[in-house]
Amino acid sequence: MRETEKNKKKRMDTDARSSKPVRDGKSFGDKSERRVLKESKSLKASKLLKASKELKESKESKGSRGSKESERYQGYQSDKPSKILKEIGRDKAKDKEKDREKNKEKNTKKLKKKSLCPVSARCGGCQYLDMPYEEQLKLKQAQMQKLLGKFCGVHPIHGMENPFHYRNKVHAVFGHRKGEPVSGVYEEGTHNLVPVESCLIEDQKADEIIGTIRGMLKSFKIRTYDEDTGYGLLRHVLIRRGFTTGEILVVLVTASPVFPSKNNFVKALRQKHPEITTIVQNINDRGTSMVLGDREHVLYGKGYIEDELCGFRFRISPKSFYQVNPVQTEYLYNKAIELAGLTGKETVLDAYCGIGTIGITASAHAGQVIGVELNPDAVRDAVQNAKCNNIKNIRFYCNDATKFMTQMAEAGDGVDVVLMDPPRSGSTEEFIRAVASVKAKRVVYVSCGPDTLARDLEVFKKYGYQAKSAWPVDLFPQTYHVETVVLLSHKKADSYIHIDVEFGEGEGKIPVDSIAKRAEAYKPKEKVTYKMIKEYIEAKYGFKVHTAYIAEVKRNLGLPMYDAPNAVEELKQPRKHPTPEKVEAIKDALRYFAVI
Numbered sequence: 215m216r217e218t219e220k221n222k223k224k225r226m227d228t229d230a231r232s233s234k235p236v237r238d239g240k241s242f243g244d245k246s247e248r249r250v251l252k253e254s255k256s257l258k259a260s261k262l263l264k265a266s267k268e269l270k271e272s273k274e275s276k277g278s279r280g281s282k283e284s285e286r287y288q289g290y291q292s293d294k295p296s297k298i299l300k301e302i303g304r305d306k307a308k309d310k311e312k313d314r315e316k317n318k319e320k321n322t323k324k325l326k327k328k329s330l331c332p333v334s335a336r337c338g339g340c341q342y343l344d345m346p347y348e349e350q351l352k353l354k355q356a357q358m359q360k361l362l363g364k365f366c367g368v369h370p371i372h373g374m375e376n377p378f379h380y381r382n383k384v385h386a387v388f389g390h391r392k393g394e395p396v397s398g399v400y401e402e403g404t405h406n407l408v409p410v411e412s413c414l415i416e417d418q419k420a421d422e423i424i425g426t427i428r429g430m431l432k433s434f435k436i437r438t439y440d441e442d443t444g445y446g447l448l449r450h451v452l453i454r455r456g457f458t459t460g461e462i463l464v465v466l467v468t469a470s471p472v473f474p475s476k477n478n479f480v481k482a483l484r485q486k487h488p489e490i491t492t493i494v495q496n497i498n499d500r501g502t503s504m505v506l507g508d509r510e511h512v513l514y515g516k517g518y519i520e521d522e523l524c525g526f527r528f529r530i531s532p533k534s535f536y537q538v539n540p541v542q543t544e545y546l547y548n549k550a551i552e553l554a555g556l557t558g559k560e561t562v563l564d565a566y567c568g569i570g571t572i573g574i575t576a577s578a579h580a581g582q583v584i585g586v587e588l589n590p591d592a593v594r595d596a597v598q599n600a601k602c603n604n605i606k607n608i609r610f611y612c613n614d615a616t617k618f619m620t621q622m623a624e625a626g627d628g629v630d631v632v633l634m635d636p637p638r639s640g641s642t643e644e645f646i647r648a649v650a651s652v653k654a655k656r657v658v659y660v661s662c663g664p665d666t667l668a669r670d671l672e673v674f675k676k677y678g679y680q681a682k683s684a685w686p687v688d689l690f691p692q693t694y695h696v697e698t699v700v701l702l703s704h705k706k707a708d709s710y711i712h713i714d715v716e717f718g719e720g721e722g723k724i725p726v727d728s729i730a731k732r733a734e735a736y737k738p739k740e741k742v743t744y745k746m747i748k749e750y751i752e753a754k755y756g757f758k759v760h761t762a763y764i765a766e767v768k769r770n771l772g773l774p775m776y777d778a779p780n781a782v783e784e785l786k787q788p789r790k791h792p793t794p795e796k797v798e799a800i801k802d803a804l805r806y807f808a809v810i
């Protein structure tokens with residue numbers, strides 16, 4: 215009967231167990247063979263058979279209880295493995311490697327499963343993406359409490375109903391990989407391009423258009439720009455969508471103004487996406503990390519989009535700032551205007567005004583509004599926005615906010631309320647000092663940088679402004695960023711005494727005719743100087759009196775004396791005293807000036 219592989223193995227097991235070299239009183243063969251057998255489970259049967267045979271032979275020929283050979287055998291195991299053992303070792307290592315790979319795969323799968331976005335870790339833009347939204351809000355609330363709680367009460371953060379796909383502005387970097395065009399974002403802190411097909415916080419239509427552009431590049435022979443070599447044309451694509459109007463702006467950022475077959479490209483893109491309302495070519499030939507360059511050509515449409523916010527219509531050019539989350543922005547602006555407490559009479563300054571969104575929204579509640587903004591494109595938009603919304607009580611200035619405010623303070627101009635919305639880097643101490651100089655009663659500070667906000671609140675405190683309340687708004691769900699609006703007002707007197715006074719005749723009333731007399735009595739007295747006394751005496755008596763004589767008379771009369779800055783401890787000559795005539799003249803002068 216043919217011996218089966220199973221039987222062979224069984225027999226071999228028994229064989230191996232029958233010869234047990236003993237080391238240190240322990241059954242040596244037991245352990246090592248079991249280990250070999252355990253390891254062999256994964257080996258093919260033939261290899262296993264060969265291995266066990268050789269092991270058995272080696273033990274049978276050399277092994278005896280406590281012999282040197284057994285020690286040598288032991289040595290074989292650790293230092294000099296036989297060919298077969300080497301093989302076993304290799305297989306074992308391979309198995310281990312396989313296990314490791316499997317575990318790695320499992321873990322990666324687990325990680326991938328955990329994150330809602332496949333590129334979340336490399337992109338780094340959505341730090342809180344895999345946290346339930348309620349948790350995100352709690353965390354942000356706690357952060358704001360920690361930062362701003364020492365200045366004022368912090369209201370509960372205003373979250374979003376649907377915290378996904380809220381971004382109306384999408385920016386994609388273009389590059390290539392293995393000859394294929396790719397688009398996405400730079401890996402956090404690097405210039406390594408992470409391909410992105412779609413993003414959970416970006417507008418989906420914008421992502422779709424970016425995908426279409428990427429797909430068109432090859433057929434139009436448009437090469438993406440290579441940062442290292444400087445070759446290629448397309449660097450970035452920027453898309454802006456008016457969520458209310460539906461208008462879409464596509465900005466193609468190119469490294470050179472020469473854009474071959476641009477008309478056909480634009481035509482083809484519009485055919486695929488008739489919803490695009492305008493296309494602009496922006497030329498950025500600089501080696502900086504700035505996305506947009508200075509030059510622009512409108513390839514199709516009006517070159518900007520319009521959107522509606524808080525009941526007003528706003529035009530937005532490619533380089534102008536516009537809040538990325540319009541749903542939350544409406545709440546933010548309405549809160550800012552509510553906190554400003556406008557009655558319709560105030561002069562309001564909208565500092566860092568962008569395209570004039572906050573100022574225009576406030577204009578209906580104010581006497582007049584002055585907007586100041588550094589970016590000329592945004593100021594142009596702001597002026598047009600005021601015209602298009604038929605706002606007559608607003609003016610815009612293109613200037614640095616600090617310079618403008620300082621000039622206002624120097625000119626003695628007054629402002630009742632300051633609305634300020636600086637970039638993430640915050641404002642300046644000079645600006646805040648000037649706010650105090652123009653005697654602004656209230657300041658409404660809108661900020662997307664909580665740290666710089668806290669820093670500026672400290673400076674405001676120094677200039678007499680007290681933070682009254684803080685209102686965090688979640689403008690950037692899935693990320694760690696928070697927008698906040700804070701109301702500050704100029705400190706008033708610490709306390710007041712309320713006194714009711716009744717004038718007229720009768721008990722407890724103050725007679726009207728005595729008021730003038732009393733007022734005279736309360737009038738602060740003119741300061742009587744030694745010079746005045748001397749001049750009086752010289753004019754009336756015809757002689758001069760020394761300052762020391764006047765001081766002596768005053769001292770003798772018990773009148774208050776002040777430190778004499780030129781007094782010396784030791785006099786060079788013995789002190790002289792005034793004659794009785796001079797003493798009388800001095801007393802007369804003191805009476806005349808109502809000192810006595």
Ligand SMILES: C[S@@+](CC[C@H](N)C(=O)[O-])C[C@H]1O[C@@H](n2cnc3c(N)ncnc32)[C@H](O)[C@@H]1O
Pocket residue numbers: 535536537565566567568569570571572586587588589592613614615616635636637638
């Ligand atoms: C956060 S945005 C706010 C814009 C506007 N308030 C809004 O809500 O749309 C900050 C604005 O400040 C402008 N800016 C930056 N530095 C400035 C400065 N030194 N002086 C004036 N404006 C500045 C930027 O161009 C940008 O438009």
